[in-house]
Amino acid sequence: MSCDSPIPDQVLSDVHASLPSTPASLGHADLSESRFCFKLPKSIANLGREEDLTLYNCKHMEHLHHATSGRSEGLKTCSERTNDAYQYDEDGDLVLKRAATEEQPRKCIITIVHKMATDLSMVGQQVWLGALLLCDFILHYSALFEGCSVLDLGAGVGLTSIVAGFMAKTVFCTDHGDDILKLACMNVERNRHLLPTSSVQVREIDWKADSFLKTDFKESSSLLEPYRLTDGDVDMLCSCSIILAAEVIYDLELTDAFFCLLYKLLLKTPTKIVYMTVEKRQLFTIADKEVVSPAYEHFRENLEDLCGIDEGPVRFVCSQVNTSFPQYFEYQRAKELELWKIETIFPHG
Structure with a gap:
């Protein structure tokens, strides 16, 4: 056996390490299936069969x-x-005795097909804690999402897009790469019964190429045909009022590309609000001889740079969101898991 091609390091999400998964009955040996049971807030009614x-x-x-x-x-x-x-x-x-004055919370189930341990470049094919935190936020503040258009950047297997689809009118579930987009499509269809009135569209967006924002975006050879944006998609996407991003911060180059794309989107009217989660992962390096968090530190640098941009009267405001709101999904909500809000302030009139 040749050792010239080393096996890449594998990473496993805490979600899949602690929650049971079963092999997906899809003819794919490398896929697993997890059923996420969660409580429904009183503000959401008539959801699920x-x-x-x-x-x-x-x-x-x-x-x-x-x-x-x-x-x-x-x-x-x-x-x-x-x-x-x-x-x-x-x-x-x-x-079974139940208190007469206490209403039992309704529960619902989302079925997600995903991969277990993957190499770093394929981590989007797993479910991460930041996605569950963002789902909790969406459920608790459901009124913010009612009837609006949502853009989910780096949506991965589509969990946050599906939850946003409970209330939103349109959700663009976006990522890059054929394998991950197929998984997202599969999961949207498996949970279609939870989305009777919303439209969840799986589309490809390459953060390193902004061609979809230009008039010649159809000529880009990097866009996959089944998930290619149409002219109507681009207009709707640019007019989305909410942008979501769950744990997309793990690679320095991709973080730069993400913020570059975010900057271009936020400059377009109408005013948009970004809700994104990030986990501060720490590691010890021999070079630094101390515990560091390079991905998180790079994220904060990009955040500060964005807030420091002054495009005339346009300003960008960033703030950390208090995560003491109720927990609807079952997971460990650690203090290292953060939720951030970014919005553009346009001049009046």
């Missing part, structure tokens, strides 16, 4: 049924159960 909402408690209820039924021997009488911590009905079934 009844069978999907029931699946969340299915396993738990099967366990209770197995523990309290099908056993004719050894069952206590009703009088013997009066002192138990749990109460049972005449058939021996467990009686």
Whole structure:
């Protein structure tokens, strides 16, 4: 065996390291499937099919049924159960008590097909904690997204685009590369029942090429045919009022390209607001002989440069968002996980 071509280092998201995944029944051995159960805020109604909402408690209820039924021997009488911590009905079934004034939260399920461990260049094919934080933000502040157009940059497998699609009128789920765009398309279709009134479009945007912002964008050979932007797409994309980006900060060159693209988009009217998550990942390097966070530090430098730009009367304002809002997805929300807001201030009139 030749050792001339070393195997690239593999990275695994904390999401997939802690949550169970099953092989996807798609004929692809390298794909996995995860079911993300999450609570629905009261502000979102009529979402999901009844069978999907029931699946969340299915396993738990099967366990209770197995523990309290099908056993004719050894069952206590009703009088013997009066002192138990749990109460049972005449058939021996467990009686679940619920507070009359407390409304149980509705739950929903999103099914995501993804890859497990990948090399660094393919990490978009996994789900990361920043995507779950951004989903929590979208769910809690759902009124901000109602009826609007959303651009999701570096959307990966499409989780945040799907959640934004619960409320938004149109969502552009964008990334670069055939494999990742196919995964995003697959996931949008698998969760189409959650998007009855919205349009989630999977499109390709290469951050290093701004041809889609020009009139000759169709001549770019780098755009993949199934995901190529149309003239109408470009007009709608540039008029989006909200831009999302979940954990796209991990490579210095890509970070520069991201902020360059963001700058061009923010200069276009109408006013846009960017919500992006970033995790401050620390590492120890022999060269620095200390713990550093180069990707995060480079992100902050780009953020400061953007806020320092003065395009005449146009200003860019950046602020860190307080992440104490409720958690709807199940994950560990660490202090290293941050949410940032960027907006353009245009002159009045």
